[in-house]
Amino acid sequence: MADTDDILTVRGLKAYYQMAYFGIEREVRAVDDVTLSIRRNEIYGIAGESSSGKTSLIKVLAAAIRPPLKVVDGSLTYRFGDLEIDPYKARKEEVDAIRWKHLSYIMQGSMSVLNPVRRIKHSFTDFALRPMGVPKNIFWERTKAHLERLNLSPDVLNAYPHELSGGMRQRVTIALATVCQPEFIIADEPTTALDVVVQKDVLAMIRNVQQQMGSSVVFVTHDMSVHANMADRIGIVYAGRLVEEGPTRTLFTAPKHPYTAHLVGSLPRIGDTSAKSALEGRPPNLADPPPGCRFHPRCPLAIEKCKTEVPPLATVGESHRSACWRADDVRPLTTISHRAEAVL
Amino acid sequence: MFAVIRDLTRYNIEFAIGCLLVGIITLFALASFFAPVAPTMIYTVPPDMPPSMTYWFGTNSRGQDLFWQLSYAFRNTLTFGVLVAIISRIISITVGLLAGYLGGWVDRVLMFFNDIFVSLPIFPLLILVYFVLRSNLDMFTLALIMGCLGWPFDARLIRSVSLGLRHREFTRHATFSGMSPRKIMFEEHLPYVMPIVLSTAIANMIWSIGMEVTLAVLGFTNLNIPTVGTTLYWANNHSAMIVGVWWWILIPVVLIVALFIGLFLLTVSLNEYIDPRSRLRRMGGA
Amino acid sequence: MRDYLTFVLKRLLQLAAVVFAGISAAFFITHLSPISPVDMIVNRVAAQASVSPLAIMELRESLSALFGTDLPLHIKYFNFWTRFLVGDLGPSLLAFPTPAMNLVMRALPWTVGLLMTSILISWTIGNILGGLGGYYQNNRFLKAFGVVAMGVQPIPYYIVAFLLVLLFGYFWPVMPISGGFSINVRPGFTFEFIASVIHHSILPAASLVIVGLGISFLGMRAMVSNIVTEDYVTYAELAGVKTERVVFFYVIRNAMVPQLTGLAMALGGIFSGTIITEQVFAYPGLGALLVSAVNAGDTTLVLAVSSIAVVAVASAIFVIDLLHPLLDPRVKVK
Numbered sequence: 001m002a003d004t005d006d007i008l009t010v011r012g013l014k015a016y017y018q019m020a021y022f023g024i025e026r027e028v029r030a031v032d033d034v035t036l037s038i039r040r041n042e043i044y045g046i047a048g049e050s051s052s053g054k055t056s057l058i059k060v061l062a063a064a065i066r067p068p069l070k071v072v073d074g075s076l077t078y079r080f081g082d083l084e085i086d087p088y089k090a091r092k093e094e095v096d097a098i099r100w101k102h103l104s105y106i107m108q109g110s111m112s113v114l115n116p117v118r119r120i121k122h123s124f125t126d127f128a129l130r131p132m133g134v135p136k137n138i139f140w141e142r143t144k145a146h147l148e149r150l151n152l153s154p155d156v157l158n159a160y161p162h163e164l165s166g167g168m169r170q171r172v173t174i175a176l177a178t179v180c181q182p183e184f185i186i187a188d189e190p191t192t193a194l195d196v197v198v199q200k201d202v203l204a205m206i207r208n209v210q211q212q213m214g215s216s217v218v219f220v221t222h223d224m225s226v227h228a229n230m231a232d233r234i235g236i237v238y239a240g241r242l243v244e245e246g247p248t249r250t251l252f253t254a255p256k257h258p259y260t261a262h263l264v265g266s267l268p269r270i271g272d273t274s275a276k277s278a279l280e281g282r283p284p285n286l287a288d289p290p291p292g293c294r295f296h297p298r299c300p301l302a303i304e305k306c307k308t309e310v311p312p313l314a315t316v317g318e319s320h321r322s323a324c325w326r327a328d329d330v331r332p333l334t335t336i337s338h339r340a341e342a343v344l
Numbered sequence: 345m346f347a348v349i350r351d352l353t354r355y356n357i358e359f360a361i362g363c364l365l366v367g368i369i370t371l372f373a374l375a376s377f378f379a380p381v382a383p384t385m386i387y388t389v390p391p392d393m394p395p396s397m398t399y400w401f402g403t404n405s406r407g408q409d410l411f412w413q414l415s416y417a418f419r420n421t422l423t424f425g426v427l428v429a430i431i432s433r434i435i436s437i438t439v440g441l442l443a444g445y446l447g448g449w450v451d452r453v454l455m456f457f458n459d460i461f462v463s464l465p466i467f468p469l470l471i472l473v474y475f476v477l478r479s480n481l482d483m484f485t486l487a488l489i490m491g492c493l494g495w496p497f498d499a500r501l502i503r504s505v506s507l508g509l510r511h512r513e514f515t516r517h518a519t520f521s522g523m524s525p526r527k528i529m530f531e532e533h534l535p536y537v538m539p540i541v542l543s544t545a546i547a548n549m550i551w552s553i554g555m556e557v558t559l560a561v562l563g564f565t566n567l568n569i570p571t572v573g574t575t576l577y578w579a580n581n582h583s584a585m586i587v588g589v590w591w592w593i594l595i596p597v598v599l600i601v602a603l604f605i606g607l608f609l610l611t612v613s614l615n616e617y618i619d620p621r622s623r624l625r626r627m628g629g630a
Numbered sequence: 631m632r633d634y635l636t637f638v639l640k641r642l643l644q645l646a647a648v649v650f651a652g653i654s655a656a657f658f659i660t661h662l663s664p665i666s667p668v669d670m671i672v673n674r675v676a677a678q679a680s681v682s683p684l685a686i687m688e689l690r691e692s693l694s695a696l697f698g699t700d701l702p703l704h705i706k707y708f709n710f711w712t713r714f715l716v717g718d719l720g721p722s723l724l725a726f727p728t729p730a731m732n733l734v735m736r737a738l739p740w741t742v743g744l745l746m747t748s749i750l751i752s753w754t755i756g757n758i759l760g761g762l763g764g765y766y767q768n769n770r771f772l773k774a775f776g777v778v779a780m781g782v783q784p785i786p787y788y789i790v791a792f793l794l795v796l797l798f799g800y801f802w803p804v805m806p807i808s809g810g811f812s813i814n815v816r817p818g819f820t821f822e823f824i825a826s827v828i829h830h831s832i833l834p835a836a837s838l839v840i841v842g843l844g845i846s847f848l849g850m851r852a853m854v855s856n857i858v859t860e861d862y863v864t865y866a867e868l869a870g871v872k873t874e875r876v877v878f879f880y881v882i883r884n885a886m887v888p889q890l891t892g893l894a895m896a897l898g899g900i901f902s903g904t905i906i907t908e909q910v911f912a913y914p915g916l917g918a919l920l921v922s923a924v925n926a927g928d929t930t931l932v933l934a935v936s937s938i939a940v941v942a943v944a945s946a947i948f949v950i951d952l953l954h955p956l957l958d959p960r961v962k963v964k
Contacts, residue, residue, distance in 0.1 A: 064868050096870035105868055112861040115880050116960060117887070126879070127869045160959045463895075467902030467945075468920070468936065469659075475932055476662045476923045554786030561788055562909055562921060576792075585800055597793070601785055608784035 003176035006079065007184055007216050008038040008061070013074035015060045018067075028286045030056035030069060032240040035313065038216050040183075043207070043233030045248070046220045047263060052283050053240035055108065055188060058220045062105045063095060063187045066324065079181055100131035104177040106187040112160040115172055120172060121157035128179045146179045149212070150205055167198030171205060178209045185210070187219035191226060203230055224267050228252060233319075236260045237296035242309050242313060246320035256322035256330050258301050264332065292326065301326045352613060359613035368597065373418035377592025383570045393587050396433065404589040406583040414596055416553025417570040418603075424487055424556055424571065426550035436499040436538070441529045443499070444506025451503075460498040467555065469493070474564040476601055482566050486559075490552050498544040502537050509533050543614035550607050557600065572600050581590035638952060652940035656933055657710055661703060665927040666694045667723050674726075696720060704792045714937065723928040730934035733919060736947075739940065740810055741904055741915035744831055748838035749893070749900065756846030757889055761882035764854025776851060779844035785901050791837040792912040798833060805833045808912035834911040838903060849892055853885040863893065887958040894950040895942050
């Protein structure tokens with residue numbers, strides 16, 4: 001099944017927070033049995049509510065996890081040219097060697113990812129000089145060219161992070177993450193803290209970079225409109241599990257999981273005057289998830305079977321998978337289906 | 345409360361050792377209530393006797409049985425520490441809760457004074473106080489003065505917690521249901537800051553006892569009251585180390601160090617219990 | 631640059647205000663003392679030799695004029711400041727008629743030298759070790775160092791100094807335990823004298839370093855264990871930035887700023903510490919001078935020592951403050 005066109009293959013991945021204090025052991029299943037693959041030259045969006053485990057998932061993909069979060073099972077394989085590597089099985093030096101050169105990461109919270117007491121140019125040398133592996137003068141030439149390509153003035157190199165605005169800092173961070181032209185870029189909530197106008201710029205910038213370099217991008221956000229604008233494919237995460245995955249258009253027009261239908265239905269549209277129905281209840285406590293399908297306590301379509309048996313992520317259409325016993329009965333919330341069409 | 349203490353002793357070795365050390369010293373201090381001699385009497389036993397079955401801690405050059413002498417000394421020293429802790433707790437709780445809950449100009453005025461007290465050089469100040477009061481400086485006056493100096497850091501801590509509580513749901517409920525600010529502060533908020541009050545009280549005792557020992561050793565307190573500091577003062581005064589009466593110095597030093605380490609372990613373990621971040625760190629390490 | 635100058639000027643004003651308030655407080659506290667310096671000197675002179683009552687009367691009158699004891703407090707206060715500004719505080723009582731200021735100036739270099747050396751050593755080493763200890767939390771040596779530092783921290787500074795005297799003065803007598811230099815060496819710019827000064831300063835400095843090292847180690851370690859969770863550190867680690875670079879330029883460099891503030895705030899306390907060190911080791915500095923002045927009831931000398939200590943500590947804090955904007959670009963110098 002491993003497609004040579006896949007740059008990342010994830011199989012049965014489980015990552016838990018394992019904690020023990022005062023004799024009480026707790027296990028939070030933040031990523032539970034996730035299987036997915038990312039192709040070359042595509043933008044893959046991961047969507048879900050807060051505390052659905054989507055941030056944990058993307059951190060696991062980026063090999064950016066720290067105890068108490070640990071990978072307990074499954075595999076994760078990157079394929080960069082002839083190099084095949086599972087960051088959780090490789091040595092630290094091997095993982096460090098692919099960072100920035102092949103795999104780079106845009107962390108959540110652009111406000112605080114740059115060292116406050118160092119000028120931007122020092123961050124560039126710290127992060128990118130070694131992976132790029134060229135003499136300093138060529139490095140600066142390339143860095144300045146890259147900044148200009150992203151419509152950033154090379155003057156920002158002399159600034160301190162606190163001298164830049166939030167949007168500017170996020171753009172600098174993206175430039176920093178992409179300066180080595182990596183094949184795989186992971187972005188965690190790249191637009192969350194930004195105002196709408198700046199958001200648009202930053203998204204355009206990410207897409208611009210992706211198109212110029214032909215890289216693959218995986219990003220996380222809870223904002224479905226960003227997914228609609230950016231992603232080629234979307235994976236929907238609920239309570240630590242991947243519940244549906246498919247091409248963006250398919251997911252927006254013909255979702256096969258009631259949770260996706262609700263996420264899509266919550267999107268406001270121009271001219272749409274229908275009342276938005278919020279989903280009842282909250283995502284389950286991942287330390288003690290409900291049995292069966294984890295969505296069943298909130299699901300309008302739930303039947304007895306859902307309470308006891310875990311639905312598998314089954315193929316329901318052209319590169320479209322869904323984990324629902326009643327996938328065939330899911331209907332998009334009618335008011336939006338044709339409008340979403342117009343947007344996409 | 346008891347469940348917390350049980351958990352702490354079971355899973356936190358620092359807490360258990362701290363309890364043990366402080367407990368032993370307290371018992372030793374309580375023994376003074378059964379002492380056969382008054383602490384101020386001198387030449388009641390043969391001087392300069394090394395520790396033996398009769399005189400467990402030996403006797404000093406002033407003819408006092410060091411066991412009972414030190415028992416009195418620790419009682420006074422502990423009383424002093426508790427007294428300072430109580431006085432400074434009263435001030436720091438009042439200031440902290442008032443500043444945190446009322447905010448506005450009350451907060452600004454209180455924090456202005458707080459900043460002044462934080463920057464006072466306390467030890468030189470106490471020396472100057474001794475310079476003025478001389479032998480009128482008894483233990484209660486000293487405790488009062490130190491209580492009035494030892495509150496600002498803790499008041500700031502309590503204020504920051506109380507600031508957070510002010511915006512919590514239950515405070516709003518209490519306010520809307522017509523509870524008086526005084527009642528909210530002392531019945532609703534005080535229980536929340538109690539763990540901090542406890543741990544800072546112990547830290548405060550370490551500070552005040554250390555200060556008392558230092559002042560007394562230099563001869564800057566009333567030297568007729570037996571405390572750990574004055575015991576060391578008299579030992580130095582009689583050149584105990586040079587004449588070879590080592591037990592007069594070694595035993596009090598060992599005991600006071602044990603007390604300090606015990607109290608310190610208690611604050612450390614309590615702080616860890618209070619601060620969720622360090623708890624998380626411990627979980628991560630497990 | 632202009633901004634920096636305004637910043638310096640502002641701090642200078644602050645320094646003046648602190649010095650004024652501190653010295654005024656010392657003046658009023660010492661003048662609460664019921665001891666009259668005139669009586670003290672007269673009694674001492676009268677006890678030493680048989681002097682005619684008339685001569686004593688004259689002495690009393692001239693001393694009253696000198697100390698201005700009969701004047702009301704606010705005039706005394708005013709006179710004190712006019713004399714202080716020209717560096718004259720009147721004769722000390724302890725070593726009458728030597729001016730108190732001379733005694734203070736003689737003692738000052740000893741204290742400043744001792745403090746500067748021990749602070750530099752303990753702060754630098756403590757911060758580097760603490761930084762490493764916070765970053766490499768599982769390193770055995772650093773963990774053990776932390777346990778020792780924690781154990782020393784609650785013990786009053788006096789006891790630590792005292793234990794050093796016991797250890798190296800009595801049980802294993804390898805170090806001189808009192809004085810600033812050997813009595814058989816003549817002060818001067820000779821190798822012998824300097825060696826003797828260094829030899830005599832080892833124990834007092836060591837006692838200050840032991841305590842200071844522990845404090846800066848623990849402070850730095852706590853600071854660093856917070857900073858390592860900051861996004862910019864996590865991010866640099868994730869990007870595969872070299873570990874040494876992360877430790878020094880991302881972690882320790884950022885923790886330096888609050889540690890420097892901490893040092894400035896601790897200076898007053900460190901000065902209190904030297905009072906004790908100098909007393910324990912009979913070191914000829916300001917602290918020992920203050921203690922003898924207090925014991926002798928020497929108001930003039932107590933006031934002189936306090937005033938100079940206030941000026942010294944406040945100036946040191948001023949210098950550290952000036953370094954602040956150079957270390958942290960976020961500090962607004964305006």
